[in-house]
Every structure is written in structure tokens, then in C-alpha cells.
Amino acid sequence: MKTFQIKGTARLAVGKKSNKALRVQDLVPCVIYGGDKVVHFQAHENEFRKLIYTPKVYQTSIDVDGSVYNAFMQALQFHPVTDKLLHIDFLEIRENVPVKLQIPVRLDGYAKGIQQGGRLKANLRTLKAKGFSKDFPDEIVIDVTALNLSESIRVGDVHVPGIEILNAKSVPVATVVVTRAARAAMADTSAAAAGTKAKK
Structure with a gap:
């Protein structure tokens, strides 16, 4: 399966207020779960255009401040009126765990x-x-x-x-x-x- 590269930075704060501030800057709050720890990160919405607006499925390689996580996109959240991308959940890939x-x-x-x-x-x-x-x-x-x-x-x-x-x-x-x-x-x-x- 083809791999899609994403570059992001760790989120220093989480919650509705923080998420709203990120979206004003066209940044998308994201989370990677399923691994040894939950990773909260942010990336510009342009990073995701070719990943979400396609019928294809990709394995994603996510670089968060130099730490790389391999994951599959699991859930997307869009604004009900503007269709603006609001949030993405990723599931970290573990070789011995089926997904x-x-x-x-x-x-x-x-x-x-x-x-x-x-x-x-x-x-x-x-x-x-x-x-x-x-x-x-x-x-x-x-x-x-x-x-x-x-x-x-x-x-x-x-x-x-x-x-x-x-x-x-x-x-x-x-x-x-x-x-x-x-x-x-x-x-x-x-x-x-x-x-x-x-x-x-």
C-alpha cells in the first residue's frame, strides 16, 4: 500500500478553546491513538488535501517534531455548514495487531x-x-x-x-x-x- 507523508507539530494544549484557535490559523487538530501513547498534533489543512479528497486509501507516515508514526486515517470531522476540515483521528499501525x-x-x-x-x-x-x-x-x-x-x-x-x-x-x-x-x-x-x- 502506498504511503502518504504528513509533517506536523505537537499540540501544547488540547480542548475546545485550543482547537478553535488552531482552526483560525487553518491548522487541523489531530490525534494518533492505538500505540504506546496518545499523540496530539497539528498540521496545516493543506497537508491533508490529497489524503482526504480521494477514493484511494493510504498508509500515512506522520512526522511530529522528528518522531515518525505510521498510521491509518480512521475518522474525519467537518464543519456542518462550511465543510471545513475540523479534526482527524489516526490509528497507529502495530505489526502484530489487525486493523x-x-x-x-x-x-x-x-x-x-x-x-x-x-x-x-x-x-x-x-x-x-x-x-x-x-x-x-x-x-x-x-x-x-x-x-x-x-x-x-x-x-x-x-x-x-x-x-x-x-x-x-x-x-x-x-x-x-x-x-x-x-x-x-x-x-x-x-x-x-x-x-x-x-x-x-
């Missing part, structure tokens, strides 16, 4: 059902996975080539070595749905077939 992440899904291939007039629908953009950081892929690639009209690939059909998928197994990840045009074509075909039989 849970949302991994992006990429559908690959040209489904047979599309050739039959259907439309490929992505039902899930990410899958919730559990495993060790070294085993997480950048994305989960799912081959949809074999899907016919009205067929789905479900969570239970997806397998990633070393990773446990936590979504309900019956949930469809991708489906080839029947479009109105396809329904009309199928109806015309059925009507034509019925007419041919009637003439005989």
Missing part, C-alpha cells in the same frame, strides 16, 4: 450482460476489511466479465489473501441491471416468438 479499513473496489472487465443490453451497477464503492497492514492492497479488483443480465457478484464471492471481508456476504457488490431498452427488446422478442407460434 479495520475501508478498501476501494475497482470493477474490471466488460460484462456479458452489457453486450445483452444491460448496465453495470456498482453497489459498493468500498469494502470493510480486517487484517494486518502489510496485507492490505491499494484496491480490491473484481472481474465482472462473466456477469450476465440480472446477475451479481456478492461480497461472499470476493476473496483477498490474508484479508477478511466484514460486509454481509449476501450484499451485491456489482450487478448487471436490465435497462428499459433491454426490457423492451426482450418483450418484442417474446411477442415475435409468440406470433410465430400462433401462425403455425
Whole structure:
């Protein structure tokens, strides 16, 4: 998995008043938990733009006054009106401790059902996975080539070595749905077939 670099400084004070003062300066209060100690730090909001405004998932390398922490972003808080980034929680990576992440899904291939007039629908953009950081892929690639009209690939059909998928197994990840045009074509075909039989 690719690594994203962040440079920050330790927070000398925590709490609502301190957080508000930081945000006025376009600084984002953050916390790293899950390790030997909880680390409070701050960084300019520009440090995070390429990390949060993307469907990709990154392992983050956070430099706080020279001390480096490897972590995954776990939670974001935005202002309800302005959408300004208010706070980020990071989970420190420990080699022997499994973590849970949302991994992006990429559908690959040209489904047979599309050739039959259907439309490929992505039902899930990410899958919730559990495993060790070294085993997480950048994305989960799912081959949809074999899907016919009205067929789905479900969570239970997806397998990633070393990773446990936590979504309900019956949930469809991708489906080839029947479009109105396809329904009309199928109806015309059925009507034509019925007419041919009637003439005989």
C-alpha cells in the first residue's frame, strides 16, 4: 500500500478553546491513538488535501517534531455548514495487531450482460476489511466479465489473501441491471416468438 507523508507539530494544549484557535490559523487538530501513547498534533489543512479528497486509501507516515508514526486515517470531522476540515483521528499501525479499513473496489472487465443490453451497477464503492497492514492492497479488483443480465457478484464471492471481508456476504457488490431498452427488446422478442407460434 502506498504511503502518504504528513509533517506536523505537537499540540501544547488540547480542548475546545485550543482547537478553535488552531482552526483560525487553518491548522487541523489531530490525534494518533492505538500505540504506546496518545499523540496530539497539528498540521496545516493543506497537508491533508490529497489524503482526504480521494477514493484511494493510504498508509500515512506522520512526522511530529522528528518522531515518525505510521498510521491509518480512521475518522474525519467537518464543519456542518462550511465543510471545513475540523479534526482527524489516526490509528497507529502495530505489526502484530489487525486493523479495520475501508478498501476501494475497482470493477474490471466488460460484462456479458452489457453486450445483452444491460448496465453495470456498482453497489459498493468500498469494502470493510480486517487484517494486518502489510496485507492490505491499494484496491480490491473484481472481474465482472462473466456477469450476465440480472446477475451479481456478492461480497461472499470476493476473496483477498490474508484479508477478511466484514460486509454481509449476501450484499451485491456489482450487478448487471436490465435497462428499459433491454426490457423492451426482450418483450418484442417474446411477442415475435409468440406470433410465430400462433401462425403455425
